Structure formats: structure tokens, C-alpha cells
Amino acid sequence: MTTTNSTSADSGAAGTLGTFGGVFTPSILTILGLVLFLRVPYVVGSVGLWQTLLILGLATTVSVLTSISLAVVATNMRVGGGGEYYLISRTLGIEFGGAVGVVLYLAISVSIAFYAIGFAEAIVAALDRDSTLLIQLVAAGLVLLLAAIGFIGADLATRLQYLVMVLLVVALASFFLGVVGDFDAGQFADNFGRPNTDDGREAVGFWEAFAIFFPAVTGFSQGVAMSGDLRTPSKSITEGTFGAVGLSTLIYLAVILLLAGAAPSRTLAEETTTIIGDLSLVAGTMLVGVLAATLSSALASTLGGPRVLQRLGEDRVLPRLELFAAGAGPTKNPRRALGVSVLVALATVAAGDLNAISPIISMFFLASYGIINYATFYEFRAGSTSFRPRFRWGDHRASLAGTIACAGAIIAINPVAGSLAGLVFVGLYGYLRQRDVDDRWIDSAGSYHYTRARHHLRELATEPSAHRDWRPCALAFVPRDPENRRRMLHMASWLEGGAGFLTAVRILEGTGPIQRREAALVERDLQAEVADIVPGSYGRALLVSDAAVGVQALVQSHGLGSVRTNLTVFGAQGLRRVGEDGDFYGRMLQSCARFGANVAVLNVRDDAWDRFVDTPSAERTIALWWSDDQVGQLNTLLAWLCTRHAAWSDATIVVYVPSGGSEEETERVTGLLQAARITAEVVPVDGTPASFSDALSGSTLALAPLRIRRGAAIGPFNTPLGMLLESLPLAVMLLATDEVDLDAEPDESNLAEMAQLSDQAASASRRAAELDAEAARLLVAAEALRLDAKGNPSDAELAAAAKDAQDAAAQAYRAYVDARVRCTALEDRVAALDPGPARTNIDPNVWRSSSERGK
Known part of the structure; x- marks a missing residue:
């Protein structure tokens, strides 16, 4: 196989985007999306404040752990285009990364249609119309508009995102200014616990509410997809992602607390799509916020998806995929890949009912986060001497926890959709393994196998040799x-x-x-x-x-x-x-x-x-x-x-x-x-x-x-x-010079006898030490009495006591010698049975004589 470093390919196009425009803006605009305006009130009203805060904490934990893993991997290499696919493939290899890249690209392309439909539904509802065809036409028109923006380039899209961010800030400011006047401490206390469902409302479970809320935090990686357009990818991905996660968490926390004190739980749950507008200073700003949220998410997906396909083409993961590796202009704008993404989005819009596949798409995103965590854990465990990330707050336990948390989230949200997504991923991975794609870079697999081999060799050295397993x-x-x-x-x-x-x-x-x-x-x-x-x-x-x-x-x-x-x-x-x-x-x-x-x-x-x-x-x-x-x-x-x-x-x-x-x-x-x-x-x-x-x-x-x-x-x-x-x-x-025992059984070695003798030798050694201490004590006492008797020769009783003490000390010393002889005999028998290396002290004369012979 051919193995080359990919850094030369990555440096072919100079990025133009900074941290704020390239990572922070698309990430936070996607996080502060439809869930914030349309689903957070429902979660607060259905499970109460403290469970909502717990949901926010769990979801944020997943995003923070994954952000840490992203920062570790991103600061350990020169990041090229392709976002998560690039990071995973350069760590786990082309088969693992390729499987993730393909499903991630499809998920991002389909999500363009989801966000476009959300935008269209808001527009049609504002016009007081109820037409599925009209929704599809508006959504298709938005997809084509976004395609035109993406065709021109990322710079124009970034400037448009700034406008969208301004609209989102206006919507949030209107809500915060309006809801403060409606905040009531008594209402806040009433909503703190789980609401009473005796009024006929359907009870909502904790994990059901978690599944509704969790998509809110899955947008933190949108900026990673723009890695190929960044001036300093490692720095921008780290700072932009953490900044977006931190600020968005504070905004969600503030919205949740204010909603809990502004309206009863039943109102929050039943009027979830309008309550934020009703509580805002200007009611129409909610529509502005919804439109801004959907438009920004759709735009981020329009920019990110084609760049994943472009990198997949450059890496030749699938046959004929190299057709999409070409880029236009100095920034290598992926226009061919953009065309494929637009076709996928338009086909999804035309499909109409998206509820059947939307859970699987969500699982694709969540699975990619889990694999990012696993890739970082893999890097830590590989112990490569080239693993020197600039981000110092990473730890293999945090990455493993992130992996487990993502898997737990998949099970909690939709285990069936998660299983289907897993089957798709496993199928692609198996195909790429069978296809035997040539290596085009040096991943961490070699370091991982080296570390495992080192560990197993060290463990093997401690195992007794066996003639039955030659x-x-x-x-x-x-x-x-x-x-x-x-x-x-x-x-x-x-x-x-x-x-x-x-x-x-x-x-x-x-x-x-x-x-x-x-x-x-x-x-x-x-x-x-x-x-x-x-x-x-x-x-x-x-x-x-x-x-x-x-x-x-x-x-x-x-x-x-x-x-x-x-x-x-x-x-x-x-x-x-x-x-x-x-x-x-x-x-x-x-x-x-x-x-x-x-x-x-x-x-x-x-x-x-x-x-x-x-x-x-x-x-x-x-x-x-x-x-x-x-x-x-x-x-x-x-x-x-x-x-x-x-x-x-x-x-x-x-x-x-x-x-x-x-x-x-x-x-x-x-x-x-x-x-x-x-x-x-x-x-x-x-x-x-x-x-x-x-x-x-x-x-x-x-x-x-x-x-x-x-x-x-x-x-x-x-x-x-x-x-x-x-x-x-x-x-x-x-x-033959080796002894092989064909019919030996596991317990037919001398290990059991050796273990028994070792226990006896240890017991004998302890007994000898006790007798040695006793003999020494009696000898000191006997010597003291002898000196006293010598100083008082007329004292017959003292002389007799001195003689008795000397006899007792001599008897104790003989007992010690007998115990030491028995202990030595047992140790000799253990040494004779021990198949391992000799445990005797090193004889310096051996080295001296060998060095003299070597002169």
C-alpha cells in the first residue's frame, strides 16, 4: 500500500475565514435554532424546571466533552477541508473515516431540506395559508437561493450570516426585554417541580423530553465543516466551538429560567409555538427569530456538506468520487459537490413527509460526535510520540465518557433509528474494508498497534512458559x-x-x-x-x-x-x-x-x-x-x-x-x-x-x-x-531442542506445587524471623543477667537465673537455626521448580570476567 502524508494536499488552498466568521457564527446560529423558539417552552412545561435544567446539563455535557475531543484532535494536526470526516479519517483510518464521511455528507445534505422546509412552514403560516405544495415551492426556492450563495463562495455566505445573526439578536433581545416584566417568583416556584398531570394532560417522560431538546445542542460542529476555508483551522475550531457552546448554553439557561417564572406549565406546554412571541416585547420578532434560525442552519449545511464531499473525492474513498474533488478559485470552492448537495436537498423537499427518515439523520450526527470522541480516546491510547496537541485540557477518560454519553443519548432518544444508522455505518465500513482503499496518509493505527503489542509483550513476559502451548x-x-x-x-x-x-x-x-x-x-x-x-x-x-x-x-x-x-x-x-x-x-x-x-x-x-x-x-x-x-x-x-x-x-x-x-x-x-x-x-x-x-x-x-x-x-x-x-x-x-508435552492439561504443570511451596516458604520465613527476634531478646536478657551475676558472685540465685537465661537463649537460637534451614530448603525447592528466570542477585564477577574476555 502507498502511504503518504496529506499535509501537502491540505496546504494547496489558503483559507480566508477567521474564528468568528468561520466557526463561531455558523455554530451558534445552528445551536440557537428552532428548538429554542418552538420546543424549549414545551419541555419546561412538561417536566418542570429542575428536570429541564438536568436535561440541559446532560446535553451540554455531551457537547462539551465532544468539543474537548475536537479541540484535542484539531490542535494535533494541520487540519484540512472536510470537517469531522477529515479529523476522524486522519486518526482512525480511511475505512472508519470514509464510512463516517459518506453518512455525514448525506445527513448534512438532507438537513438543508429540513431547515428549508422549516423556513417555508413559518412563511406560509405567517401568510395564514395551509398548502403543502406552497411549502414545498418556498422550500425549493430557498434551496436554490442558498445554492446560488454557495456557488459564489464562502465569503458572501459569511457576510449573510452576520445579517442573520443581527436578526437573531433582535429576536432574543425582544424576548428578554418583554419576559422580564412578566416574571413572577411564585410562578417560578410552582414550575420548579414536575407539573401535576391530573388536569388531563398527557404525561411526558424525562427521556422523551430529552429527545425533544437534544437536537438543540447538535449544531456546535457546523463550523468544523468549514475547516478547509479557515486561516488557522486548529486555533479557530478550538476557540470558535468552545465560544459557541459556552454562549449558547448561557442563553438556553436564561430562557429556561425566565420561562419558568413567566407562565404556568400548562400554558408553556400547550402554547409552545407561540408563547415566546407572546412574551416578547414585540410579538413579530419571534417570526424573525424562527426565520433567522432556519435560514442560518440551512446556509451552514449548504456550505458544510459540499466540502465534506470534496474531501471524500480528494481521498478517493468511493469509485469515481474524485470527480467532485475539483474546486473553483483560490479557495477551491466545491461547486461540483454543491450541485450534488442541491439535488439531494431538492429530492428530499419533493419527498414531502420527512418524519420517517428524520430520526435516522439525527442519529448520523450523534454517531459522528461519538466517533469523534472515540477517535480522541484512540489517539490517547495509541501513545504516539507525534501526539502533541496544543490543547492541554484533554484526557482519555473525558473522551471515553463522551463516547459513552453519545451512545447513551442514541439509546435514550431513538434506539430503533440508532440501530438503523449503525447498520448503514457498519455496511459502509465493511465495503471500504473489502475494497481495500490505498492509504493516502499516516493515521494512528500503527501507533495503536505498537502500544498494544508493547503492552502484551510485557504481560507475556510475566506469564509462566508452558510446554503444552509451544x-x-x-x-x-x-x-x-x-x-x-x-x-x-x-x-x-x-x-x-x-x-x-x-x-x-x-x-x-x-x-x-x-x-x-x-x-x-x-x-x-x-x-x-x-x-x-x-x-x-x-x-x-x-x-x-x-x-x-x-x-x-x-x-x-x-x-x-x-x-x-x-x-x-x-x-x-x-x-x-x-x-x-x-x-x-x-x-x-x-x-x-x-x-x-x-x-x-x-x-x-x-x-x-x-x-x-x-x-x-x-x-x-x-x-x-x-x-x-x-x-x-x-x-x-x-x-x-x-x-x-x-x-x-x-x-x-x-x-x-x-x-x-x-x-x-x-x-x-x-x-x-x-x-x-x-x-x-x-x-x-x-x-x-x-x-x-x-x-x-x-x-x-x-x-x-x-x-x-x-x-x-x-x-x-x-x-x-x-x-x-x-x-x-x-x-x-x-x-528438537525444545520439550513439548502434547497431552498436558492446564493443571498438570508444577505451578500448583510451586505455589504451595512458595506459601510454605513464606510462612517459614516469617516464623524464622519471629524466632530470630525472640532469640535476640533472650540473648540480650541472658547477657544482662550474666553481667549482674558476675558483679555479685555471692548471689547464688542470680547465678542460677543467669544460667537458665543462657540455656533459654541457646535453645531459642537453635530453634531459629532449624526454622531457617527449613525455610532455605523450601526456597531451594521453589527455585528448582520455577520455570522463570533466576531471581538471584547479579554477580558482578560474571560481568567483569565477560568484559575481560571481550577485550
């Missing part, structure tokens, strides 16, 4: 020949069986800059080859001055933490070498075994590979020559690991037991395999070279023991390995 960490020393290398990689992946790690290694001898460059090129090609043949494995090229020393160093050092090399894989072609080359091959095998790694030699001859390819999957057999030692157990496990690969999933394992006709041995091996839950056919054979050749030569893959004697690799019956492999199919010859 996992291969394999080094495959691949040859230069590409065909043999490909076959070796396939066979090594079979042995790895999806349970461990596989690294392909090329050893290159040489020194100097030219050789280093060549080694880098070899490693790059090898990594590409490994990724193609065995996805999930790794490739390394090692440049060394001496190949033998390089192999030894690599076997000892490869791995991380407790994940260390335990299987080295070589090709059998090295067996055919003669002279120094042949001796080097044998020494290399022997060195790997001496350093504790199992050694596997693979036979990948042309005819053997052809037989494997030509044999149908269901007819393939894995033949194993049994040996009653750790080689037999590990060979059996490797044979079973092979069956986890698709190439051998239908194969049959056949275990040949050289029992010399002994049924007892055959039954014992059968019982062992059954206890290990490995399905295999056990066949007794004679322990002769001819039986060995006959049994294994007819299989598709053979596994057999390997030994190394005096630098030479030999198989069963002391047959030179090179000669033995000539009669075998694909083969794995194994020299």
Missing part, C-alpha cells in the same frame, strides 16, 4: 534461487500454522557502503516477496563479515521479550555441498541447535513439489516417522499445525511407529495422540531403513528425526541426510 517463532534461511525460496516459504508457513511468527532471512557476506546498499535492496525485494507469498510474515537481509558468526548472532538475538527464535529452517540443497561449503552448512545447523533452537531441514525437490501440486487436497497425506522422544512430540505437533493451513486442511496424518511388532507400543502412541486430541492413523512398521523408505515415500509430506554428528546431518539409521532425502517426497527433517 508456538513457532521461525527463522527461515532462504536461498538465492527464487523457485526454491518460494517453496521454502510455503513449507515454513505450513509449519508455522498461523500460531506464531515467520521471518525469512538472507545472509549476505561483505562490508562497505556498496554492500550495505545492495543488502537494503535485497531486503526490500524479499519483504515484497514474503508479503505476496506468506502474508503476515517478515523478510530480513543480514549483511555480515562472517556468515557463521552472523547466523549465531541472529539465532541468539532475534525476537523480542519472551518471543525468541525456537525454530530455524534450512533448505536441503545445502546438503549437496562438498568441502568447506558442506562443512559450513553442518556447523551452521549445529550452532543453531547448540543455542537452543529446533532445526528443520526441508526437502523441496522439483519432483516432490510437483507431486504435492498434482495430488488433490483430500488425497494428501502427512507421514510421520515416530521417535519416542521430544523429536516425536514436536514432529507430531508440526504435522498438526500443517493441517491448519488450507493446503493440508483435508489431509490425513499417518504416524509410523517402528515398534518391531509390539502392539503395546502402538497402543501407547495411539493413546498419546488421542489424549492430545490429534486425529491420526497409527501404523506399526519394522524399524529398518527399507521400512522407513517404503512408509514415507508414498506420502505427500514426510516428517522424520534429524541428528547432527561431527558437523554432518544424518537421519534415522545413521543414514546421511542427503542420501536419505533422495527417496522422500516433500520432507521436514527435525532436530
Whole structure:
């Protein structure tokens, strides 16, 4: 995949909007929308003042937590166009961000129609008309007018927003000036609690009222969509969003308090669409406020939606979406994307009844806020060294709380609509994952996986090692020949069986800059080859001055933490070498075994590979020559690991037991395999070279023991390995240094015994410490009496007491010594059973002697 940084693309167009015009104004105009004028009185009248304040507090908490997350992410990068989509995609990746971006764009485009219809309904009602067609015509006309404004550019739209803000301020001022004269402290007290519904009114639940009010606070992110048109996006998004949330919360709080003291609860609930106008200084200003609120929200959506689609096109999230990446003028005004948004809005207006899809659209917005919180939490948990936000008030707990709060709001408001929105999102995410879109930037996924790997490696180091859960960490020393290398990689992946790690290694001898460059090129090609043949494995090229020393160093050092090399894989072609080359091959095998790694030699001859390819999957057999030692157990496990690969999933394992006709041995091996839950056919054979050749030569893959004697690799019956492999199919010859226990159960380790002995040792140590303190006390007392008796030789009773005290002190000291001996014995038994690293103190002489040898 191609991975590039996106900052160059983001800097292609210079923004012209500041914090006030680009973020604060569209955000606060959307927050102070229709809910303020038409629904807040209903909420206060239905659930009372204190529950309304609680609703305001909960809703504001969601917006504040999300604003904090926005500020953290926005101040950690150079923000480009696309708003929330840009922030999420650059954090969680293109699949997550793309799914959010598509649904968010559709939600914003549809919301243009919602606000336009709200504007049209207010106009038609003011004209005292009742015509659905007229509402649709007015709404369509407003959409086209807004499209014309957006076509000209964001600067004109921003100036128009200033006019709308003035109208909104006039409407709010008229309300505040008018309602103050109607405020009554007694009425305020009556409305403080939940109203009495005995008068026939339908009771409204808390969460129902919350669902009505919550859309009021969802407009705080409108300014984020203009990120590509801002001069300083990080600064403007942070300051503008917090400013809009803070001021709008104060306005909502003031309106709620004043309404509670101005009219009875029944009047507030039943006259919710007109009460604010009735209480205003000038009644007509309410209509001005409603029109200003709907017009500003529609305008903000008209500007924001196309910019999301433009960024989706630039990122090529969906096929042919790049057509909408083009922009006009120095600010890259997204006119093509605007055309699509207008068509979506007009189609929504023409649809008429919007109640069916409006809850889902609201869920899209709310889900995007939750994902913004999660993206920030993800950044915190990833622990990237590049995560250095300028906003210092963020915390992973606050972001997690924001995520949970958004999810809770979805459940409280409309769980059905939330589920449908979730299904749409999951479907898009799955499609983008399957489409495998090329990476175009560096997101936080790598940092997150690195941190998780670091954590799990540290946890793994504290776990006791278990012979029942042996996992291969394999080094495959691949040859230069590409065909043999490909076959070796396939066979090594079979042995790895999806349970461990596989690294392909090329050893290159040489020194100097030219050789280093060549080694880098070899490693790059090898990594590409490994990724193609065995996805999930790794490739390394090692440049060394001496190949033998390089192999030894690599076997000892490869791995991380407790994940260390335990299987080295070589090709059998090295067996055919003669002279120094042949001796080097044998020494290399022997060195790997001496350093504790199992050694596997693979036979990948042309005819053997052809037989494997030509044999149908269901007819393939894995033949194993049994040996009653750790080689037999590990060979059996490797044979079973092979069956986890698709190439051998239908194969049959056949275990040949050289029992010399002994049924007892055959039954014992059968019982062992059954206890290990490995399905295999056990066949007794004679322990002769001819039986060995006959049994294994007819299989598709053979596994057999390997030994190394005096630098030479030999198989069963002391047959030179090179000669033995000539009669075998694909083969794995194994020299085992690890102990594997196939039929071990979880409680069949020494851990229980070790824990019991540890408890006994701890108890014995405490007892020894108590006896030591008692012996010391008695010894001091005895010494004091002895001195007194020495100073009074004529006092027989004092002398006798001194002698008794000395005897008691000696007896206490012997008891202490006995307890310490028992404690030491228990600690020695624990140390003998402990599979972990030694816990003894470091001996400085070891380091001193090793450093002297290294001089």
C-alpha cells in the first residue's frame, strides 16, 4: 500500500475565514435554532424546571466533552477541508473515516431540506395559508437561493450570516426585554417541580423530553465543516466551538429560567409555538427569530456538506468520487459537490413527509460526535510520540465518557433509528474494508498497534512458559534461487500454522557502503516477496563479515521479550555441498541447535513439489516417522499445525511407529495422540531403513528425526541426510531442542506445587524471623543477667537465673537455626521448580570476567 502524508494536499488552498466568521457564527446560529423558539417552552412545561435544567446539563455535557475531543484532535494536526470526516479519517483510518464521511455528507445534505422546509412552514403560516405544495415551492426556492450563495463562495455566505445573526439578536433581545416584566417568583416556584398531570394532560417522560431538546445542542460542529476555508483551522475550531457552546448554553439557561417564572406549565406546554412571541416585547420578532434560525442552519449545511464531499473525492474513498474533488478559485470552492448537495436537498423537499427518515439523520450526527470522541480516546491510547496537541485540557477518560454519553443519548432518544444508522455505518465500513482503499496518509493505527503489542509483550513476559502451548517463532534461511525460496516459504508457513511468527532471512557476506546498499535492496525485494507469498510474515537481509558468526548472532538475538527464535529452517540443497561449503552448512545447523533452537531441514525437490501440486487436497497425506522422544512430540505437533493451513486442511496424518511388532507400543502412541486430541492413523512398521523408505515415500509430506554428528546431518539409521532425502517426497527433517508435552492439561504443570511451596516458604520465613527476634531478646536478657551475676558472685540465685537465661537463649537460637534451614530448603525447592528466570542477585564477577574476555 502507498502511504503518504496529506499535509501537502491540505496546504494547496489558503483559507480566508477567521474564528468568528468561520466557526463561531455558523455554530451558534445552528445551536440557537428552532428548538429554542418552538420546543424549549414545551419541555419546561412538561417536566418542570429542575428536570429541564438536568436535561440541559446532560446535553451540554455531551457537547462539551465532544468539543474537548475536537479541540484535542484539531490542535494535533494541520487540519484540512472536510470537517469531522477529515479529523476522524486522519486518526482512525480511511475505512472508519470514509464510512463516517459518506453518512455525514448525506445527513448534512438532507438537513438543508429540513431547515428549508422549516423556513417555508413559518412563511406560509405567517401568510395564514395551509398548502403543502406552497411549502414545498418556498422550500425549493430557498434551496436554490442558498445554492446560488454557495456557488459564489464562502465569503458572501459569511457576510449573510452576520445579517442573520443581527436578526437573531433582535429576536432574543425582544424576548428578554418583554419576559422580564412578566416574571413572577411564585410562578417560578410552582414550575420548579414536575407539573401535576391530573388536569388531563398527557404525561411526558424525562427521556422523551430529552429527545425533544437534544437536537438543540447538535449544531456546535457546523463550523468544523468549514475547516478547509479557515486561516488557522486548529486555533479557530478550538476557540470558535468552545465560544459557541459556552454562549449558547448561557442563553438556553436564561430562557429556561425566565420561562419558568413567566407562565404556568400548562400554558408553556400547550402554547409552545407561540408563547415566546407572546412574551416578547414585540410579538413579530419571534417570526424573525424562527426565520433567522432556519435560514442560518440551512446556509451552514449548504456550505458544510459540499466540502465534506470534496474531501471524500480528494481521498478517493468511493469509485469515481474524485470527480467532485475539483474546486473553483483560490479557495477551491466545491461547486461540483454543491450541485450534488442541491439535488439531494431538492429530492428530499419533493419527498414531502420527512418524519420517517428524520430520526435516522439525527442519529448520523450523534454517531459522528461519538466517533469523534472515540477517535480522541484512540489517539490517547495509541501513545504516539507525534501526539502533541496544543490543547492541554484533554484526557482519555473525558473522551471515553463522551463516547459513552453519545451512545447513551442514541439509546435514550431513538434506539430503533440508532440501530438503523449503525447498520448503514457498519455496511459502509465493511465495503471500504473489502475494497481495500490505498492509504493516502499516516493515521494512528500503527501507533495503536505498537502500544498494544508493547503492552502484551510485557504481560507475556510475566506469564509462566508452558510446554503444552509451544508456538513457532521461525527463522527461515532462504536461498538465492527464487523457485526454491518460494517453496521454502510455503513449507515454513505450513509449519508455522498461523500460531506464531515467520521471518525469512538472507545472509549476505561483505562490508562497505556498496554492500550495505545492495543488502537494503535485497531486503526490500524479499519483504515484497514474503508479503505476496506468506502474508503476515517478515523478510530480513543480514549483511555480515562472517556468515557463521552472523547466523549465531541472529539465532541468539532475534525476537523480542519472551518471543525468541525456537525454530530455524534450512533448505536441503545445502546438503549437496562438498568441502568447506558442506562443512559450513553442518556447523551452521549445529550452532543453531547448540543455542537452543529446533532445526528443520526441508526437502523441496522439483519432483516432490510437483507431486504435492498434482495430488488433490483430500488425497494428501502427512507421514510421520515416530521417535519416542521430544523429536516425536514436536514432529507430531508440526504435522498438526500443517493441517491448519488450507493446503493440508483435508489431509490425513499417518504416524509410523517402528515398534518391531509390539502392539503395546502402538497402543501407547495411539493413546498419546488421542489424549492430545490429534486425529491420526497409527501404523506399526519394522524399524529398518527399507521400512522407513517404503512408509514415507508414498506420502505427500514426510516428517522424520534429524541428528547432527561431527558437523554432518544424518537421519534415522545413521543414514546421511542427503542420501536419505533422495527417496522422500516433500520432507521436514527435525532436530528438537525444545520439550513439548502434547497431552498436558492446564493443571498438570508444577505451578500448583510451586505455589504451595512458595506459601510454605513464606510462612517459614516469617516464623524464622519471629524466632530470630525472640532469640535476640533472650540473648540480650541472658547477657544482662550474666553481667549482674558476675558483679555479685555471692548471689547464688542470680547465678542460677543467669544460667537458665543462657540455656533459654541457646535453645531459642537453635530453634531459629532449624526454622531457617527449613525455610532455605523450601526456597531451594521453589527455585528448582520455577520455570522463570533466576531471581538471584547479579554477580558482578560474571560481568567483569565477560568484559575481560571481550577485550
